[in-house]
Amino acid sequence: MSTTNTAAANQAVDVITEPHASKKRRTIKSYYPRSFFIPTIVLYVVFFAIPSVASFYFSLTRWSLFDSHFIGFDNFVEFFQNPQLYTSFIHTLLYGVITSGAKVIIGFFLAVLLTGPVVGRGYLRAVVFFPVLVSTIGVGIMYKSLLDPFHGMVNAVLRFFGLPQPGWFTDPHLAIYTIAAVDIWKGVGIATLIFMAGIVAIPREYFEAARIDGAGAWKILREITIPLSKGATATVIILSLIGGLRSFDIIWVTTGGGPGFTSDVIASVIYKEYQAGFYGLSAAGNVVLFLVVTVIMVPLTYVLNRKQVQL
Amino acid sequence: MTRVRVRAWTVGIIAIIVSIVVFLVPFMFVVLQASKDPADASSLAFSWPKHWQFIANLRAVLQTNEGIIWRAFLNSAILTVTSVTITVILAAMAGYVLARRKTKWNGVVNFFVLAGLIVPPAVVPTIWVLQRLRLFGTLQGMILIEATFGLSFSILLFRAFVGTIPRELDEAAVIDGAGPFSLFFRVVLPLLRPVVVTVAVVQAVFVFNDFAGPLYFLPGNEHATVQLTLFTFQSQNLSFYNLLFMDILLITIPPLIAYIFSNRQIVAGLTSGAIKG
Numbered sequence: 001m002s003t004t005n006t007a008a009a010n011q012a013v014d015v016i017t018e019p020h021a022s023k024k025r026r027t028i029k030s031y032y033p034r035s036f037f038i039p040t041i042v043l044y045v046v047f048f049a050i051p052s053v054a055s056f057y058f059s060l061t062r063w064s065l066f067d068s069h070f071i072g073f074d075n076f077v078e079f080f081q082n083p084q085l086y087t088s089f090i091h092t093l094l095y096g097v098i099t100s101g102a103k104v105i106i107g108f109f110l111a112v113l114l115t116g117p118v119v120g121r122g123y124l125r126a127v128v129f130f131p132v133l134v135s136t137i138g139v140g141i142m143y144k145s146l147l148d149p150f151h152g153m154v155n156a157v158l159r160f161f162g163l164p165q166p167g168w169f170t171d172p173h174l175a176i177y178t179i180a181a182v183d184i185w186k187g188v189g190i191a192t193l194i195f196m197a198g199i200v201a202i203p204r205e206y207f208e209a210a211r212i213d214g215a216g217a218w219k220i221l222r223e224i225t226i227p228l229s230k231g232a233t234a235t236v237i238i239l240s241l242i243g244g245l246r247s248f249d250i251i252w253v254t255t256g257g258g259p260g261f262t263s264d265v266i267a268s269v270i271y272k273e274y275q276a277g278f279y280g281l282s283a284a285g286n287v288v289l290f291l292v293v294t295v296i297m298v299p300l301t302y303v304l305n306r307k308q309v310q311l
Numbered sequence: 312m313t314r315v316r317v318r319a320w321t322v323g324i325i326a327i328i329v330s331i332v333v334f335l336v337p338f339m340f341v342v343l344q345a346s347k348d349p350a351d352a353s354s355l356a357f358s359w360p361k362h363w364q365f366i367a368n369l370r371a372v373l374q375t376n377e378g379i380i381w382r383a384f385l386n387s388a389i390l391t392v393t394s395v396t397i398t399v400i401l402a403a404m405a406g407y408v409l410a411r412r413k414t415k416w417n418g419v420v421n422f423f424v425l426a427g428l429i430v431p432p433a434v435v436p437t438i439w440v441l442q443r444l445r446l447f448g449t450l451q452g453m454i455l456i457e458a459t460f461g462l463s464f465s466i467l468l469f470r471a472f473v474g475t476i477p478r479e480l481d482e483a484a485v486i487d488g489a490g491p492f493s494l495f496f497r498v499v500l501p502l503l504r505p506v507v508v509t510v511a512v513v514q515a516v517f518v519f520n521d522f523a524g525p526l527y528f529l530p531g532n533e534h535a536t537v538q539l540t541l542f543t544f545q546s547q548n549l550s551f552y553n554l555l556f557m558d559i560l561l562i563t564i565p566p567l568i569a570y571i572f573s574n575r576q577i578v579a580g581l582t583s584g585a586i587k588g
Contacts, residue, residue, distance in 0.1 A: 032412040034412075050436075134520075137541050138562060
């Protein structure tokens with residue numbers, strides 16, 4: 001209905017502005033029908049928007065999927081008073097910042113290396129990207145074996161050199177950092193790819209001019225490559241932070257949030273509470289995660305995009 | 312000139328050695344483990360197999376639990392192909408209209424697209440919606456969920472790419488008598504092929520490797536996907552490390568093939584979208 005109306009309206013405008021146009025002619029705009037949005041909107045509303053809005057209501061209830069009792073903010077009080085749940089909040093922030101920061105730095109230097117003159121470039125590009133394709137569960141199982149405290153290969157090498165052999169996934173102080181390291185190993189290929197695209201897009205004349213003016217490799221990097229790949233940096237920060245803050249798979253398969261609760265993040269708490277049948281508390285976890293992600297991402301996206309425009 | 316070449320060689324050789332330790336050794340470990348006998352594999356040592364039984368292990372994995380891996384591969388294949396097809400078509404249509412039609416509503420639409428990318432899905436309420444629709448625990452429900460979760464990212468890529476196609480082309484097609492649907496499906500969509508390949512492969516790898524989705528929305532052995540079988544296998548059978556690693560090897564093959572065949576197009580498509588945001 002509305003599309004035909006606007007089409008008719010456009011026609012009318014068209015006729016007024018272009019007196020010579022025939023009556024049958026439609027403006028080009030009506031060739032981009034709004035109806036193309038309809039299936040997308042239906043899926044988005046039913047499977048994404050409604051659950052997201054519903055999570056706010058159900059987080060305030062004791063809920064069994066079939067009926068729910070309104071209990072106010074009790075679930076949130078529980079979440080922030082129970083140290084086992086509260087630490088997951090801290091771990092989520094820690095995990096997101098560490099993985100995102102490391103992916104930016106390592107990804108950038110790998111991209112500089114892989115866009116420069118270097119032997120075996122094709123092989124290196126392929127091998128850095130390969131872990132991105134492997135299933136997270138597979139990577140988790142692989143590292144659980146490699147980093148096994150007693151039989152694992154890494155500790156065997158450390159033992160050979162007489163170095164201390166930490167319990168990578170079993171030491172409560174270390175587990176979350178080990179998982180973060182595995183996450184970085186698996187995900188740095190995407191960051192590298194995006195940075196490579198950003199660096200390749202910088203006009204070559206800039207580098208040549210700088211070299212003629214006598215700038216060294218370090219100065220070129222600092223004065224040209226870094227400032228001119230700001231767009232790519234923004235993309236990498238945003239994408240890796242979104243992924244890091246909601247990370248679940250790799251944590252669940254390697255430690256399951258343990259030992260104890262020392263590597264639990266909000267996403268794993270949501271699953272544990274769901275498994276235990278505390279659906280209201282699980283929904284509250286979702287709301288907390290939603291707030292964490294929004295409070296961090298919205299200002300960050302705004303600032304990063306503004307910088308990009310200024311460039 | 313020679314100084315530059317010397318540096319290219321030294322840096323290259325150092326990088327290659329580091330890459331072997333950091334990336335190739337872990338993968339060699341997987342292959343070696345998959346070729347060992349059970350006792351040999353359970354030592355977890357990085358060693359040459361005492362008895363090579365790669366083929367025997369392969370056969371054993373394909374036969375465990377009455378060949379559940381076959382059903383899992385079939386489920387994963389159906390899930391991946393159908394959901395990616397839906398995502399690609401819907402996102403292409405939406406991204407196209409979003410790029411071409413400049414109205415005051417664009418800001419609102421863009422906001423919701425970005426929200427879909429940033430906001431983590433609310434899992435238990437989604438289960439509630441699926442139950443209401445009688446789709447919980449069905450492959451159809453899972454397909455629609457995966458298709459929905461992929462929309463935002465795909466729309467962004469399509470929107471960025473449609474922006475690079477000149478409008479004059481649309482006008483020419485319209486003058487030649489194309490209607491809205493034939494303009495999109497017969498003129499514009501074929502030109503979007505590079506992004507279609509990028510979106511399809513990236514989404515396919517994502518859906519095929521997705522673990523949390525099937526864990527929440529597709530419980531039960533009947534509809535188990537490959538990632539779920541791998542997870543249950545590792546929590547049940549700790550005495551058969553050789554078969555576990557053979558399973559990892561098998562599951563890595565489909566994404567690898569998809570990537571090898573579309574490597575260049577993915578890089579080109581991703582970068583054209585990523586840099587323009």
